[in-house]
Amino acid sequence: MSINAWLQEFRALHKRARQKQLSDEEKQLYLMAREQFARALTAAQGMTLRPGEMARQTFRVAQAMQIELSLNTGIVRAMTLDISKGGFSVVLTKAPGEKELVGYTLRMPDGMDPVIGRARVMASKKQIGNYRLSFAFEGMSEYDQDRLEMILFDAALSRIPA
Incomplete structure (x- = not known):
């Protein structure tokens, strides 16, 4: 085939x-x-x-998705740069603490309920004027993992011409 x-x-x-x-x-x-x-x-x-x-x-899929992060310093809204079933990356003006556990609300497409949970800072890379941060999801339910995985496959397939 x-x-x-x-x-x-x-x-x-x-x-x-x-x-x-x-x-x-x-x-x-x-x-x-x-x-x-x-x-x-x-x-x-x-x-x-x-x-x-x-x-x-x-x-991973390069996919901009709205995410709200509850950091020790306050709530920050951002867009994901890329996302996987295991985590995501974003750019922020200030880096949270190393290995900080943060709350997040990930907005899902098409009015689906958001994914709400906790994620841990895994990497921080200083760039000019900001930081690229990688987070790992912690304790995401199987239901939310399945929903996210479906979105990831949607995004990957949308980039390949039919």
Whole structure:
């Protein structure tokens, strides 16, 4: 099967998964295809998976999403630069404390309920006039992980011509 045919089939499965219209057998096929697609994205991003690590938990998508961070110094609104199932990065004018645990509210598209939780500062890189910060989600529910993962696949697929 050509890559274009595979992508077309995957898009159709993804659309039906979004609408919760997959049979149990189709759901298993979809999960395998999703992992295969995520592996291709991870490889294209030059990332290496650790043994036993699932690609769909690792791949990142450059996606601007509104996020509100509750820092020790107050509430800050920002846009994500990129996002994955494991975390996100943003640019802020001031860096929170190293390994600071912050509250967040991640706005979801199409009026979906936001994802609310906690994230830990994992990296801070000083740039001219600001900081690029990477955060790791902590204790995100499986329900919210599934919703976020669906958005990530939507975003990745939207960048590939049909």
